[in-house]
Amino acid sequence: MNWLNADPDGQFAAKARQLVADIVQRWPERPQAQLAQGQLLYNLERDYTQALVHFTAARERLPNDPVLLSSLSGSYKRLGRAEEQLATQGRLHALDPESPSVNAELIQALLANRLLDEAGIPLILVGDSLGMVVLGYPDTTHVSMEEMEHHVRAAARARPAALLAAD
Numbered sequence: 001m002n003w004l005n006a007d008p009d010g011q012f013a014a015k016a017r018q019l020v021a022d023i024v025q026r027w028p029e030r031p032q033a034q035l036a037q038g039q040l041l042y043n044l045e046r047d048y049t050q051a052l053v054h055f056t057a058a059r060e061r062l063p064n065d066p067v068l069l070s071s072l073s074g075s076y077k078r079l080g081r082a083e084e085q086l087a088t089q090g091r092l093h094a095l096d097p098e099s100p101s102v103n104a105e106l107i108q109a110l111l112a113n114r115l116l117d118e119a120g121i122p123l124i125l126v127g128d129s130l131g132m133v134v135l136g137y138p139d140t141t142h143v144s145m146e147e148m149e150h151h152v153r154a155a156a157r158a159r160p161a162a163l164l165a166a167d
Contacts, residue, residue: 013044016044020040024036031061034055035054037054038050038052038071039071041054042071048078048079055068055071069091069095070092070101070105073092086106086109090109092105093106111160123162123163124160124162125165125167126148126166127166128140128167130143130147130148130151134151152166
């Protein structure tokens with residue numbers, strides 16, 4: 001909500017901070033407390049470096065947790081650590097190869113590492129869902145043709161061998 005500027009008075013942020021503080025106070029030794037702290041830092045404070053510290057600490061005890069691995073991957077991505085993002089996305093894909101969101105993030109990591117062609121990806125689809133996922137719109141109807149063109153051009157700059165399609 002904070003990223004979408006849907007918290008003008010800060011009440012959501014205050015409640016989130018209090019909730020995480022309560023979790024840490026009650027269960028300081030649990031890895032889920034580290035995960036909660038990392039999520040707060042990542043999603044609310046946008047402090048990806050400190051979020052990564054908490055996610056890394058939690059990973060020792062939750063090595064196969066998909067939420068944690070996704071959070072680690074997001075931190076690596078935000079910090080420009082593409083190789084670590086790719087390795088983490090590969091682990092997520094091994095755990096859940098049928099997940100559309102895992103596959104989308106894996107493709108993004110492959111693109112960042114210029115490995116899309118080697119992975120044998122046959123099709124890249126740039127969809128209007130980027131309006132909600134990337135641009136923060138409430139639905140896809142707000143996406144303009146200019147915005148779609150911008151994102152298709154960005155994908156094309158990777159020069160993938162795969163067919164590039166827009167929807």
